[in-house]
Structures are given as structure tokens and as C-alpha cells.
Amino acid sequence: MSFARPFLLAALLLWTGxxxxxxxxxxxxxxxxxxxxxxxxxxxxxxxxxxxxxxxxGFFVSGSGxxxxxxxxxxKLIHDPDRYRAELIDVAGAVEPVEVLGVDVVHDLxxxxxxLRPRAHFALGSVRIAQGNRLYSLGHPxxxxxxxxxxxxxxxxxxxxxxxxxxxxxxxxxMSGGPTIAEDGRVVGINxxxxxxxxxxLVPVDRAETLLDGVLTPGDEPPARTLEEVGRQxxxxxxxxxxxxxxxxxxxxxxxxxxxxxxxxxxxxCWADASRRQELPYEKVQHHxxxxxxxxxxxxQSTGVIDVEHEMISTKKLNASQFFSLYSSVxxxxxxxxxxxxxxxxxxxxxxxxxxxxxxxxxxLCLRRYRKLGELYxxxxxxxxxxxxxxxxxxxxxxxxxxxxxxxxxxxxxxxRISWR
Amino acid sequence: xxxxxxxxxxxxxxSWHRLGDAPVTVGRGLANDLIxxxxxxxxxxxxxxxxxxxxxxxxxxxxxxxLIADQARVSGRVALRPGAEVRVGRTMLRFRxxxxxxxxxxxxxxxxxAPAPPVVKPAVMLSRRARLRTTIAQTARxxxxxxxxxxxxxxxxxxxxWLGSSERSxxxxxxxxxxxxxxxxxxxxxxxxxxxRVSVQRxxxxxxxxxxxxVTLGGLAWTMAAEWLSFFFPDASLADVLSVGIGLFMLAALxxxxxxxxxxxxxxxxxxxxxxxxxxxxxxxxxxxxxxxxAFTDVPTxxxxxxxxxxDWLPTASVEEFSGVMATLKEQVDEMAKQ
Numbered sequence: 001m002s003f004a005r006p007f008l009l010a011a012l013l014l015w016t017g018x019x020x021x022x023x024x025x026x027x028x029x030x031x032x033x034x035x036x037x038x039x040x041x042x043x044x045x046x047x048x049x050x051x052x053x054x055x056x057x058g059f060f061v062s063g064s065g066x067x068x069x070x071x072x073x074x075x076k077l078i079h080d081p082d083r084y085r086a087e088l089i090d091v092a093g094a095v096e097p098v099e100v101l102g103v104d105v106v107h108d109l110x111x112x113x114x115x116l117r118p119r120a121h122f123a124l125g126s127v128r129i130a131q132g133n134r135l136y137s138l139g140h141p142x143x144x145x146x147x148x149x150x151x152x153x154x155x156x157x158x159x160x161x162x163x164x165x166x167x168x169x170x171x172x173x174x175m176s177g178g179p180t181i182a183e184d185g186r187v188v189g190i191n192x193x194x195x196x197x198x199x200x201x202l203v204p205v206d207r208a209e210t211l212l213d214g215v216l217t218p219g220d221e222p223p224a225r226t227l228e229e230v231g232r233q234x235x236x237x238x239x240x241x242x243x244x245x246x247x248x249x250x251x252x253x254x255x256x257x258x259x260x261x262x263x264x265x266x267x268x269x270c271w272a273d274a275s276r277r278q279e280l281p282y283e284k285v286q287h288h289x290x291x292x293x294x295x296x297x298x299x300x301q302s303t304g305v306i307d308v309e310h311e312m313i314s315t316k317k318l319n320a321s322q323f324f325s326l327y328s329s330v331x332x333x334x335x336x337x338x339x340x341x342x343x344x345x346x347x348x349x350x351x352x353x354x355x356x357x358x359x360x361x362x363x364x365l366c367l368r369r370y371r372k373l374g375e376l377y378x379x380x381x382x383x384x385x386x387x388x389x390x391x392x393x394x395x396x397x398x399x400x401x402x403x404x405x406x407x408x409x410x411x412x413x414x415x416x417r418i419s420w421r
Numbered sequence: 422x423x424x425x426x427x428x429x430x431x432x433x434x435x436s437w438h439r440l441g442d443a444p445v446t447v448g449r450g451l452a453n454d455l456i457x458x459x460x461x462x463x464x465x466x467x468x469x470x471x472x473x474x475x476x477x478x479x480x481x482x483x484x485x486x487x488l489i490a491d492q493a494r495v496s497g498r499v500a501l502r503p504g505a506e507v508r509v510g511r512t513m514l515r516f517r518x519x520x521x522x523x524x525x526x527x528x529x530x531x532x533x534x535a536p537a538p539p540v541v542k543p544a545v546m547l548s549r550r551a552r553l554r555t556t557i558a559q560t561a562r563x564x565x566x567x568x569x570x571x572x573x574x575x576x577x578x579x580x581x582x583w584l585g586s587s588e589r590s591x592x593x594x595x596x597x598x599x600x601x602x603x604x605x606x607x608x609x610x611x612x613x614x615x616x617x618r619v620s621v622q623r624x625x626x627x628x629x630x631x632x633x634x635x636v637t638l639g640g641l642a643w644t645m646a647a648e649w650l651s652f653f654f655p656d657a658s659l660a661d662v663l664s665v666g667i668g669l670f671m672l673a674a675l676x677x678x679x680x681x682x683x684x685x686x687x688x689x690x691x692x693x694x695x696x697x698x699x700x701x702x703x704x705x706x707x708x709x710x711x712x713x714x715x716a717f718t719d720v721p722t723x724x725x726x727x728x729x730x731x732x733d734w735l736p737t738a739s740v741e742e743f744s745g746v747m748a749t750l751k752e753q754v755d756e757m758a759k760q
Contacts, residue, residue: 280587319584321729322584322585324728326587328725334720345754348753348754349723350656350749350750352655352746353655353738355739356740360737362655365743366723366750367750367753367754369757384727404747407747408744408747415743
């Protein structure tokens with residue numbers, strides 16, 4: 001269901017060559033020798049077995065031992081603080097325990113504190129940089145030792161809900177949380193994800209600056225540290241962008257005799273496809289919108305995906321009984337996101353024949369709850385429009401990691417907006 | 422030629438008595454020549470004797486229930502000839518010719534004692550419905566009747582498959598389904614036929630095919646009915662509960678039907694065995710369901726059946742009511758999350 005997941009998977013699997021940073025210019029080795037001691041390896045260790053559970057990178061941002069890394073590097077610690085501890089290993093090999101001082105789950109960032117007093121650190125501040133400029137990424141790819149990767153700044157991604165810098169360079173697992181800097185040592189972004197083939201992504205530095213400010217000078221609302229606070233961050237974040245989704249001015253698309261919602265927000269991308277195969281006595285047209293980005297929670301559980309899928313089938317050759325047998329099987333198709341017992345409950349589903357102002361339909365809602373992230377749910381609404389004998393429409397709205405109020409509101413709006421053309 | 426009296430006792434047992442010239446008294450009393458264990462029979466009920474011309478007759482001795490011949494009570498005497506039937510109380514007295522031929526003995530290859538042949542019940546007044554039932558029962562005993570049942574099941578399977586097919590070659594798919602059904606039923610009936618041959622010396626292969634086909638027909642009819650039920654009433658678990666009940670009944674009927682052909686069990690015992698098997702299935706199925714109930718799964722279950730129904734008479738809920746359904750689901754998953 002999620003498009004983000006194969007994306008991430010590609011990142012893990014496609015990587016084969018180019019492991020060591022390209023030594024193209026003299027400057028690269030200069031950059032490395034100048035800034036290497038500000039970058040550390042972060043590892044999350046299972047207390048019982050003393051085995052490494054996660055490895056990432058981080059970098060010093062203050063003289064008093066503050067570090068920036070990704071939320072997903074230390075997420076296990078947030079989920080299970082009794083079972084895990086985190087530590088840093090600096091360039092000299094010294095091991096030092098670290099604690100989480102604040103996280104931003106939405107932008108995938110965390111501020112860590114340590115007793116270490118680094119000789120030098122990066123100063124965070126907004127940077128202006130032109131597309132095509134050379135950048136250097138530092139980190140510990142696959143736990144192979146501190147490496148430097150040279151690449152190019154390619155601006156912000158156009159279709160994301162959260163800002164992401166498109167970095168053309170080879171990031172690898174383990175480099176997460178490391179800095180990507182300009183030649184002069186200014187931090188541009190924090191390594192966060194890759195889609196392989198030098199297609200990599202950074203979190204813009206100003207997000208890290210904001211989080212660090214929140215930690216250093218806590219105001220009314222100090223940054224989240226516990227799972228409960230992470231849940232609150234997720235809820236606050238979604239409330240803002242889901243408030244108007246599918247409301248009055250939503251874009252609509254016509255598919256056969258049906259009028260349906262499309263592109264719920266600018267950061268959605270939509271695809272359409274039709275299959276008209278000679279050997280099949282029916283036709284299928286698909287329309288699919290989803291967000292590229294998702295929020296990492298823990299393990300392989302991610303959330304924050306709103307996904308809209310319309311599947312229209314029509315026939316001129318099947319009789320009503322045959323067509324509806326096909327329609328039933330398309331409708332009963334399971335396209336709900338997977339999950340693990342550790343994170344979510346089983347699904348509970350309810351079915352009704354529902355009529356809105358325009359047409360009758362069969363509607364199913366399947367709901368499950370996140371076990372540890374309070375008050376967050378996954379909801380899948382499936383609708384099959386009734387009333388025609390030669391065409392049918394199965395429409396699915398997938399909402400992951402949202403509050404029940406949002407499930408309820410979005411599902412209701414979605415049901416109300418389906419109509420005849 | 423001598424006259425033979427065949428007594429069919431109320432419990433179904435039979436005994437035979439050769440009648441001579443001497444009168445024979447019939448009754449419950451122990452002083453009679455023929456003592457009948459039948460509460461509807463008087464102590465001294467009747468007497469079988471020869472009339473003045475030497476012809477045999479039976480005469481009522483003033484009993485409470487009298488003599489019944491040709492489904493009517495007769496007072497006084499009834500002349501007896503071979504083939505005559507007279508009822509006293511609930512006991513049937515049949516008069517037969519000693520020269521009457523009997524069928525040759527069945528060769529006993531299994532050395533298993535064959536069960537007694539079914540009891541012939543005394544004739545009673547038949548209502549129209551009962552007559553119809555008898556006709557159906559008789560037809561069901563003929564080979565052609567049984568083949569018709571198998572044919573009906575196979576064609577229903579074919580039709581069902583054709584109605585549910587979204588392939589181009591729906592006709593060949595239907596034919597394939599019918600053939601697959603016939604093959605499966607033949608194998609199933611074959612196993613039962615072997616069992617029948619062992620226990621009652623007859624294969625009854627077509628009969629076993631008919632039993633399996635009849636149950637298949639019932640199952641198919643219920644499958645279709647259940648789809649419609651769950652389409653019209655998606656929130657009611659009625660169809661689920663009924664499905665379990667009907668499924669168990671079908672299983673009991675299948676076992677009872679096969680046993681009727683493959684054993685000498687009485688009707689009651691056939692059904693009792695059938696329901697015992699169904700009960701065992703329910704127990705195993707129930708335990709399996711219980712074991713799985715709390716197991717985590719990321720695959721949702723819902724009724725995805727849609728039917729080509731004109732929307733006018735389809736019971737529908739409003740979007741607001743659907744919101745109520747969602748609230749119920751929330752309670753359910755909140756409860757699950759607590760565990």
C-alpha cells in the first residue's frame with residue numbers, strides 16, 4: 001500500500017558499489033580532516049545482551065556535548081527505555097553514554113546530551129545555497145568507519161509534506177543522523193534517507209536548529225522525550241494538515257460515471273492507469289493518490305500515510321451475476337497496511353450499506369489502534385458503489401497513524417463526496 | 422395346502438403359526454392358544470375356527486378394540502383366505518398359503534451376520550401429503566431417481582460456477598466445475614459403497630452418490646442464501662450463526678443418509694450417529710476458533726459481498742449512522758489495546 005516503503009527498501013537493497021567516498025578534489029580530504037572529529041557514531045545497545053540494536057551517526061552542535069541525530073536512530077530507546085541504552089563513539093574510539101533531550105518525530109530529528117566536551121562543534125544556522133553546489137556528507141555507512149561522501153545540492157523536494165533536501169550523493173544505512181556540510185563547514189542538512197542510485201535526502205538544518213533551541217532554552221512546551229510526547233507531536237502535526245482535507249474545495253476527478261476526490265493536498269501525488277486486456281471480459285481503471293513521505297515510528301512500522309485509491313471496473317460482456325461476483329472479489333481484496341503485534345492491535349471491521357445524498361454504496365471501515373502511541377489509529381475505509389449492473393467502483397481511503405476524530409471526520413467527508421458524475 | 426398365520430407384533434417382530442382344524446384362541450391372557458403381548462388386545466380377544474362348511478374364519482369375542490379388516494372395524498366374523506389381513510389391537514395377523522414361494526437365500530461372503538430386513542409397517546390411512554412423501558421416497562429408491570439427483574447437483578454446480586465466472590471461457594469453466602464435482606462425489610460414494618458391501622452385502626453406489634449430491638445441493642442453496650443475507654443485513658451475525666447450524670445439520674444429514682444405505686441402523690440411530698459426528702465437528706471447530714480468537718492478525722475480515730440490487734428497496738444507513746458504527750469499532754480496538 002505504502003509507496004514509501006518500497007522506496008526505503010530500495011535504499012537498503014540496491015546499494016552495492018561506490019561505498020567509499022569519491023576522492024575527486026583535494027578539498028574533500030581537507031574537509032574530512034577538518035571536520036571529522038565533530039562526527040560520532042551513535043549506537044543503541046540492548047541492555048541485557050549488550051548487543052548493538054541500531055547504528056547511526058550524529059554530530060556535536062555545542063561545546064557542552066549536545067548532539068544532533070535522527071529520531072529513527074534512537075527510536076528504540078524512546079519505545080523501550082528500560083530495554084535499551086544509547087552511547088556515542090567518537091573519532092578516537094572513546095565510548096560515552098548519551099541521553100535523549102528532545103525529539104522531533106515529524107522531521108525525524110533528535111537532540112542528545114553527553115558528558116563529553118568536544119574540542120570543536122558545528123554551529124547551526126540557516127544557509128542559502130544554490131542548486132548544483134558541492135556538499136559533503138559525513139557518517140558511518142554500514143558501521144564501516146567514518147566516511148565522507150561528496151555530492152550535489154539539488155534543492156528541496158517539491159512534493160513532500162515536510163521539507164526534504166534532495167542530495168545527489170550516496171548515503172547508506174548507518175549514515176543517518178550525520179551532517180551534510182558545505183566546503184566551509186556550514187551544516188546544510190541532516191542525512192535521513194535514500195532511494196538508491198545517488199538519490200538521497202536530508203532534513204534542512206533549520207529544523208535541527210529549532211529543535212536545539214527548544215532543548216537549550218525550553219519555553220512553555222519543551223521538546224518531546226517520551227513516547228507519550230511523541231504521540232502528542234504526531235497528533236498536533238496531523239490535526240493541522242488534516243483539518244480541511246476532503247472539505248468543500250477538494251479537487252474532484254471523473255472516472256466513468258463516478259465523481260471522486262483526488263489530490264487531497266498539494267503534497268499528494270496521483271497516478272492513473274487503465275488495463276484493457278483482450279483476454280479479459282472487463283476493463284479496470286485505477287486512480288491512486290498518496291504522499292511520498294511518511295513518519296518513521298519504530299522497527300518497520302511507519303505512519304502518517306494518507307492514501308486514496310479508486311478502482312473502476314466495467315464490462316460489456318459479463319451478465320449482472322458474473323459481474324457482481326467479480327466486483328465482490330475486487331471489493332474483498334485486502335489492501336490494508338501490514339503491522340506487528342508489538343505495535344498495533346488486530347483490525348476490527350464494520351460493514352453497512354450506506355446512502356449519501358447521491359448514491360447507495362457498501363461501506364466497510366477497518367480500524368486498529370497503536371498500542372504504545374496513545375490515541376493513534378490506522379483506519380481503512382473501503383467503499384463499493386451500488387446501483388449499476390455493468391460498472392462498479394471500489395474506493396479505498398487509508399489513514400495511518402491518525403486520531404479517531406480524524407478517522408471519523410475524513411471517512412464521513414469521503415463518503416459524502418462520492419457521487420454520480 | 423395349509424393356512425399359515427403370520428403375526429406381526431407391535432415392536433416389528435414376526436412369528437408364524439401353522440393353523441390346523443382345532444380352534445385357536447387369541448388374546449393377552451395366558452390361557453389362550455396364541456398369546457399376544459399388546460396392551461390394546463383383550464384378555465380373550467378373538468377365536469380362529471372353521472365354520473360349518475369347514476372354511477376358516479376369525480370371530481370377535483366381544484373385545485374393546487374389535488377386529489380391523491380392510492381399514493375398517495368389523496363386527497362378528499371375518500372369513501379367512503390366503504392374503505387376508507386382520508388387525509387385533511396393534512398386532513397384525515396375516516394369513517398366508519404354506520405353498521407361497523420365498524426368494525433364494527443371499528450368499529453370505531462376509532460371514533458377518535446380516536441385520537434383519539426392515540420391518541413392514543401395517544398399512545394406515547395416508548393423507549395426500551403423506552402419499553406425496555411416499556411417492557418421493559419410492560422415486561428416490563429407483564436408480565433413475567437417484568441419478569436425477571446427481572444430475573441436478575452437477576448442473577447446479579455448473580450454473581453456480583458460470584454465474585460467478587468473470588473469465589472469457591465461462592462455459593468451459595462451468596463444465597470443468599461439474600466434472601470436478603462428479604469425480605469427487607464418485608470417489609466419495611465409492612468409499613461408502615465398499616463399506617456398504619461389507620456390512621449389508623450391497624454396494625448402493627448410485628444411492629451414495631445421490632446422498633452426497635443431495636447434501637451438496639442443500640449446501641449450495643445455503644451458500645447463495647447466506648450471500649444475500651449478508652448483503653442485505655451486513656451488521657447482523659444472523660447469517661454466521663445460521664451457517665454454523667445449517668452446516669452441522671448438513672453434515673448430520675450426510676452421515677445419516679449414507680448410514681441408511683450402508684447399515685442396518687434404525688432411522689433414529691442413523692440420525693443420532695449423524696448428529697454425534699456433527700457435534701464432534703462443532704467441538705473441534707469451536708476449540709480451534711477459541712484458540713485463534715485472540716491471536717493477532719494484520720489481515721482484516723469483513724463481508725465484501727456486493728449484489729446487483731436496485732437501490733430502492735435496499736436497506737441503507739446514513740453517513741451519520743455509519744459514524745456510529747465507527748464509534749463502536751473504536752471501543753473494540755481500545756479494548757484490544759488495553760490487553
